[in-house]
Amino acid sequence: MAEYLSERLSKILEKEIKAIPVGGKLPSERTLVARYGASRNIIREVLKSFAERGIIEIIPGKGARVVDFTKQKFTQNLEKIIEKNKTSIKDIVEVRESLEIQVFLKAMERATEEDYEVLRSLIDKMDGAKGDPELYNKYDIEFHLALADTTKNKMYSFLIYNLYELTDKQLFLITKINPEMMKSAQLEHKGILEAIKNHDAKRILELAHVHFTDILTILSK
Missing domain, CATH: 1.20.120.530 (GntR ligand-binding domain-like)
Known part of the structure; x- marks a missing residue:
């Protein structure tokens, strides 16, 4: 179930990220938890996968921002x-x-x-x-x-x-x-x-x- 939620959320968030300009900040983890009804662990897992793919950069204490994938x-x-x-x-x-x-x-x-x-x-x-x-x-x-x-x-x-x-x-x-x-x-x-x-x-x-x-x-x- 958690794996299904993670995959579903990943697809939704990736579309949202594509609408944010390079350098723009993503909503906070708390906001994403409230918006999608997912646990904080799942939110973090999805954001970590995006960071590993080079789509976002996670800055400790400051949240995540969109980076230039190219x-x-x-x-x-x-x-x-x-x-x-x-x-x-x-x-x-x-x-x-x-x-x-x-x-x-x-x-x-x-x-x-x-x-x-x-x-x-x-x-x-x-x-x-x-x-x-x-x-x-x-x-x-x-x-x-x-x-x-x-x-x-x-x-x-x-x-x-x-x-x-x-x-x-x-x-x-x-x-x-x-x-x-x-x-x-x-x-x-x-x-x-x-x-x-x-x-x-x-x-x-x-x-x-x-x-x-x-x-x-x-x-x-």
Whole structure:
């Protein structure tokens, strides 16, 4: 009986989840229990199965939210390839450098004033978070993803997102162990944004090289 309820509820909830945009939150467990008359254990079992399939992400103490299934699957497959070929984080950062240089140059051509406002806002948030490596790292990633969005090419955003998914934890440890790196990285962020705004391709290339060389130097130690 419980298995039947679980399967039935799974089909109903999957339809409900498809109507929620990526990033949107699911109703709380208490709400789902009241809405469908199922036990909390069954609700949790169904949500856990969705999380294992990459449809939702369960955040302890905050509930569940919808994630981009395509991105999840791509990241998982990429992780398998990387593990099989014993790819290092240094290799991934080198690829990111090549890709992000193109993002910076495309941003120079396509960024709007609205894009610049978003980027400046994220730089301000990073300025205010330099005493908190975890929060700084969060805004740092958002800044680079926002730059990818300015290209108006979803493939850049998709690839940058997945490369950050693969290196996020390791790069957070770098900023945690080397807090001084946040200061230099922040100067580089500001310089890159200014060079993009001024359509200064030469300066973009110079700063991008410095920005990623700093990371690669630490990784090589």
